[in-house]
Amino acid sequence: MLIDSYSYTNRMYNVHPVEKLLFAFLTMILCFKFDAYTNIAVIILMFVVTVFKAKIPAKVYIKLMLIPYSFLIISILTLVINVVEDKSIALVSFNIFGITLGITAKGVSTAIILFFRALAVVSCLYFLALTTPVVDIINVLKKFKFPSLFLELLQLIYRFIFVLIQAADDIYISQDSRLGYATLKNGYRSLGLLISSLFIKSYKDS
Amino acid sequence: MKKWMLLTAFALLLIAPQIAYSMHIMEGFLPLKWCIIWDAASLPFVVVGLITINKKVKENPKLKMLLGFAGAFAFVLSALKIPSVTGSCSHPTGVGLGAILFGPFAMSVLGLIVLLFQALLLAHGGITTLGANTFSMAIVGPIASYYIFKGIKKAGGPNWLAVFLAASIGDLLTYVTTSFQLAIAFPAEVGGFTASFLKFMGIFAVTQVPLAISEGLLTVLVINMLSSY
Amino acid sequence: MKEQFILEAIDVSFEYSDGTKALDGVNMSIEKGKKIAVLGPNGAGKTTLFLHFNGILKPKSGKILYKGEEINYSHSELVKLRKNVGIVFQNPDIQLFSASVYQEISFGPMNLGYPENIVKEKVENAMKETSISHLKDKPTHFLSYGQKKSVSIADIIVMEPEVIILDEPTVYLDPKHVQEVMGLFDKLVDEGKTLILSTHDVDFAYSWADYIYIMKNGKVVAKGEPTVVFANAKELDWSDLRKPMLLEIYEILKEKEIVNGSNIPKNIEELKKCIK
């Protein structure tokens, strides 16, 4: 859980969490209100702040930026490829089963706006996640009077996530040591055992 | 029987490509208006969920720990990588399992929390799309699962069938909701909402149906194992 | 010449992905058929080193040799290595992940692809050796801590490894169970296996081991035969470890000229013989 460990060790760890939250959220809103150029500026800004001020390795940051790409590309392609009635307004077009599909100039401009906006907002999220520990975020929510049951569950789940990840890790190593992942077939069986034993363990501990 | 089910489940998870993540609408993808609409739509369910949990916790304080572990389990499950030849991976959602064990309203709260942590710790989904994702994954899916399960049980159907259909249809309805959310935010130039909805449904059908089936099989297995303990 | 060492770590260094330096130029040469104890405080790198010995972790620099040959981390060689170097992890609660004892112990041989009747035979042998045959059909979560520990040892024995590595095997066991597992370990050494274990219990390591390594901060800070390593190691920082009680008393008695100074005793019996 790389993001979590950076959130406690980055150079902006000591900046007040409310300031970081405000910075991230206000910039997010900005992204929705202005054009693609603003969004490109935000992407650059967040990269500079996160990598140079908070000292998150650029490699890590770029790797994170790649996570939503499959969603982004597939969704945008789905959006821009449309049925076109008039072939002349399409920039590109092709026929399938007698239907003409194509991409229009308007579609492309929408796609560009959407593409940069999503990346800009994502970079705000990454700034927040990489610099602000979950513990601090929960404390801020407490100040904003979120219901105590909700906050308690938030804390319990956060804590137990690490207990279970540790357990899953230990089981995995133990299985791997006994050749549990030596073949694909072994791997399926081992993972099934891992999941069910993890469930039983957490059920028993609670 | 258990063995072939497990194998089929994993084989299907294997075939399904990485787009499994795409059930989460990514951060910043929905227009601000729709972010707020889905936040507002999810809120009442979460509030009712909190009230329900509060009542139950007062009767049985240990339930809080159990819910904590359930939420953490769902998160860890989604973070597990399934080994495969192609190196791609997919992730069970645990939506149906949770709904059957804890009821749909508790799941709205747990689901919201898990989605928040997925955004903050794994960079899946996002804060602005939290409401929309909660609505599809923590409200529609669990409610569907729960009532399908109850319905089939009431009609005298076998337990495994009830669990299987609850989990897999719950999963499918989650994708349908996601498609709906994307389509209504981005209607097609020609054909409007309907055309857009069909496009997204088409994409999801290819990728998510095998996932839904494998999730159903896995859930049957886990429920069976639990009842044997 | 090299063949006498079944496992070797040569200048092994390792860092976890978060940058923690876990091993820092570790050298170890494990002789075949010996009883090796690795001592050191929590976080000294013992477990990390063990995970290098069966190829779960790959050194950042340096190399691991099995029977004099460097591990090359190819799939087939890793399979061979893990069959021959088995690790019994510290917490049996985590190591056991199957529903029943039989299923648990058969996990390894099944993965090795043995036919079912051979698997059955091997599992039954391993259960006999660890005296748990009566637990065969028990669900694992019904077992006591001591029983779970025995099952986790059977898990490894069943694969018939040449080297058995045990991470803190006596922790939380009561003296009776400790005696039982120690008896089993001695039997395994008699059968020609090499045993490596980590422990915090200096008294136990002192009287059990043929050879001792002391680790701290990812480094080997002392090594040698128990009597030598503890008696001569004035340079050791005793804040992390303590001297074996037997040795300490022996040194007092020697100072008062009550015992003979020729042979340092390794257990109470030997001490008794020393007394003039």
Added chain:
Amino acid sequence: MKEQFILEAIDVSFEYSDGTKALDGVNMSIEKGKKIAVLGPNGAGKTTLFLHFNGILKPKSGKILYKGEEINYSHSELVKLRKNVGIVFQNPDIQLFSASVYQEISFGPMNLGYPENIVKEKVENAMKETSISHLKDKPTHFLSYGQKKSVSIADIIVMEPEVIILDEPTVYLDPKHVQEVMGLFDKLVDEGKTLILSTHDVDFAYSWADYIYIMKNGKVVAKGEPTVVFANAKELDWSDLRKPMLLEIYEILKEKEIVNGSNIPKNIEELKKCIK
């Protein structure tokens, strides 16, 4: 007269819902301000007994007395009891459920309803006493095992209980950490607290405790001062326990008439003084 006993178990029997008889007529009288060690194999009933001492479990027959008065299991009295009798469980990973160290330690005093500034003060004191002030804002999952153990002890100290019960407090800890927590325990006893702990480590129990109980199969099979209970208990079944090494060596030396027979030594220093 009775007031000298802060906790008493009188003929306590207990059965788990699955029918396992966990305690069978246990009698124990814990003197205020003493260091008590409870020894016994896994499954002897030590933890079950401890859970009776703070009212988590209710005896099937018999009774528990706190300061000479029988516990009546009303809600308000249980709250008082649990404030005054704190248990540190064996596995800190299970005991700790908060996200950060400060939150974790503040859990108890918050539940007691103290205002925030008092809670803060108490938590800071408890962190100082357990030497973990530097961990204040650390997330729980960043801690090492030894640090988690210290936090789980601070969890209890912060409630300022009169009796502190520790279930296997030294398990998995390396000698350095054991020394640290032992120093802390001594300080707590100096402050007037009563300490009860369970352990498998006979050597440790022998030199640490003022009074020892040995349990087996849900019964107290021996009790007394350490030197007495181990020296005279010929009737004890030593297959489950072993004699403290120091005592064993002392007896050998006594037989050979090397030591004075008047005072049985409890540690190496005392042994040294005995030698003629």
